[in-house]
Amino acid sequence: MLTRTSRLVSGARRLDPGRLLHAGSQAPQSLAAPLDNQAPDDSPRAVSRTSEKDPARHGEQHEGLHYNIPLQDMRTLFPHSLPPRFSMQVKTFSEACLMVRKPALELLHYLKNTNFAHPAVRYVLYGEKGTGKTLSLCHVIHFCAKQDWLILHVPDAHLWVKSCRSLLPSTYNKQRLDQPAEASIWLKNFKTTNERFLSQIKVQEKYVWNKRESTEKGSPLGEVVEQGIMRVKNATDAVGVVLRELKGQSSLGGFRLLVAVDGVNALWGKTTLKREDKSLVAPEELALVHNLRKMVKNDWHGGTIVLTLSQTGSLFKPRKAYLPQELLGKEGFDALDPFIPILVSNYSPKEFESCIQYYLENSWLQHEKAHTEEGKKELLFLSNANPGQLERLCAHL
Amino acid sequence: MKTSSVFEDPVISKSSNMMMKGRNKVLATSFMMQTLEAAAIKRNPYTIFHQALENCEPVIGLVPILRGGHLYQVPVLLADWRRHFLAMKWMITECTEKHWRMLMPERSLHELLEAFHNQGTMIKKYDMNKMTEAIHALAHYCWC
Numbered sequence: 001m002l003t004r005t006s007r008l009v010s011g012a013r014r015l016d017p018g019r020l021l022h023a024g025s026q027a028p029q030s031l032a033a034p035l036d037n038q039a040p041d042d043s044p045r046a047v048s049r050t051s052e053k054d055p056a057r058h059g060e061q062h063e064g065l066h067y068n069i070p071l072q073d074m075r076t077l078f079p080h081s082l083p084p085r086f087s088m089q090v091k092t093f094s095e096a097c098l099m100v101r102k103p104a105l106e107l108l109h110y111l112k113n114t115n116f117a118h119p120a121v122r123y124v125l126y127g128e129k130g131t132g133k134t135l136s137l138c139h140v141i142h143f144c145a146k147q148d149w150l151i152l153h154v155p156d157a158h159l160w161v162k163s164c165r166s167l168l169p170s171t172y173n174k175q176r177l178d179q180p181a182e183a184s185i186w187l188k189n190f191k192t193t194n195e196r197f198l199s200q201i202k203v204q205e206k207y208v209w210n211k212r213e214s215t216e217k218g219s220p221l222g223e224v225v226e227q228g229i230m231r232v233k234n235a236t237d238a239v240g241v242v243l244r245e246l247k248g249q250s251s252l253g254g255f256r257l258l259v260a261v262d263g264v265n266a267l268w269g270k271t272t273l274k275r276e277d278k279s280l281v282a283p284e285e286l287a288l289v290h291n292l293r294k295m296v297k298n299d300w301h302g303g304t305i306v307l308t309l310s311q312t313g314s315l316f317k318p319r320k321a322y323l324p325q326e327l328l329g330k331e332g333f334d335a336l337d338p339f340i341p342i343l344v345s346n347y348s349p350k351e352f353e354s355c356i357q358y359y360l361e362n363s364w365l366q367h368e369k370a371h372t373e374e375g376k377k378e379l380l381f382l383s384n385a386n387p388g389q390l391e392r393l394c395a396h397l
Numbered sequence: 398m399k400t401s402s403v404f405e406d407p408v409i410s411k412s413s414n415m416m417m418k419g420r421n422k423v424l425a426t427s428f429m430m431q432t433l434e435a436a437a438i439k440r441n442p443y444t445i446f447h448q449a450l451e452n453c454e455p456v457i458g459l460v461p462i463l464r465g466g467h468l469y470q471v472p473v474l475l476a477d478w479r480r481h482f483l484a485m486k487w488m489i490t491e492c493t494e495k496h497w498r499m500l501m502p503e504r505s506l507h508e509l510l511e512a513f514h515n516q517g518t519m520i521k522k523y524d525m526n527k528m529t530e531a532i533h534a535l536a537h538y539c540w541c
Binding site: 378 | 431434443
């Protein structure tokens with residue numbers, strides 16, 4: 001096996017015998033070595049996949065490789081929340097593969113070493129458009145799901161501040177506005193993701209919904225969620241109750257809470273919603289946004305908060321803005337102030353190769369010249385190693 | 398018009414130029430790319446495109462020739478470029494006329510796949526059988 005690998009390896013690559021012969025892990029990426037459990041090939045093949053399905057065991061040696069998420073997990077964890085192009089890709093290839101990348105690995109490392117007695121740490125994933133922030137967030141969510149955390153995932157906070165059909169004055173607080181449609185969708189998805197916890201967690205106060213219905217103290221959280229789904233008018237209040245309960249109870253240590261919000265700059269920007277008298281609505285006046293802001297404050301412990309900035313759905317922000325300061329504005333930045341920023345950048349050369357290999361393996365890149373050196377150079381040039389751009393370019397090749 | 402891109406295909410470029418309206422090349426190329434993307438599932442979109450256009454090409458065309466004050470429609474063997482042009486033109490007019498409430502990429506994908514399998518409206522409309530009657534009538538008038 002060693003003679004074959006030394007023949008196959010091109011001069012530029014360095015061979016690391018320790019890694020190569022390691023029993024459980026896969027060969028380092030782009031070394032043209034046959035895998036342990038596959039039949040050896042004669043032609044050099046760069047490796048782009050790993051069979052390590054548990055994100056907890058992803059380490060630096062898996063960087064740049066794709067790992068497979070079983071489709072059933074996808075349906076429970078992400079019932080609504082994948083970016084549209086990625087979900088089209090999942091449908092086409094009939095498998096969901098995420099690439100293990102440095103920012104996600106960094107985050108996982110921090111998460112594994114968190115001290116749950118301290119207040120929740122905030123991590124903000126930021127980067128230019130199309131670099132993979134949302135998918136890194138998905139990676140982290142998958143990891144937390146495997147570790148049995150409770151996941152509070154808001155797929156896109158921008159959806160709550162724009163193009164809402166129905167705005168009702170809030171039943172709880174007269175000055176705020178409710179959004180029944182969005183709240184009920186979110187409750188349904190929350191239920192799908194966290195089925196197990198809904199019966200374990202008990203509500204700590206009595207909540208009166210209207211004259212006939214109320215939730216007693218000590219009843220499971222699932223009842224509150226059901227109430228919100230059935231009575232759409234109370235959905236926003238149900239969301240508020242859920243968030244308040246989870247925040248209070250995660251400090252007690254029964255479970256660990258992950259708050260994952262995508263597009264968090266929506267919470268502090270402007271909205272495009274108007275009241276009946278055509279006056280603009282500020283984000284504080286939306287009950288959903290108000291509750292989510294309370295959640296994102298780090299005055300609780302027993303979990304972490306992972307946020308993603310997003311320019312794509314944001315309102316009234318310039319297209320090239322990607323830094324936290326620009327997208328969050330002064331108010332948002334002050335509110336989020338002690339946070340750990342994690343930059344998500346374009347593909348490194350290794351990751352780029354791996355991505356192209358993955359597309360070739362799934363016979364997505366069909367052009368004859370696609371796997372030649374010139375083709376790859378051209379794709380690199382056109383996309384500038386930006387994952388989103390590369391995906392769009394490869395779509396029609 | 399010729400790019401130095403490795404992935405350039407003159408047929409695709411020509412078709413997307415013909416689809417272009419109002420100097421909107423961006424829109425035309427985006428339609429083309431969306432069609433190719435939809436056709437690219439498990440098969441090579443370029444081979445499909447080329448094959449479909451070849452299936453649509455007419456072999457003989459009717460050319461009006463003026464003789465003795467009368468215009469005769471004479472069957473004539475068409476040149477290469479004329480055939481390619483006619484195939485593309487017919488394909489695009491089919492797609493634009495019969496929208497069927499579908500968007501352009503979907504409709505053109507539909508036409509492409511039908512032409513690839515030698516079925517569909519393209520083949521029926523511009524079939525050789527129509528030409529054979531003209532051939533019978535005017536074969537001995539072929540002065541070309």
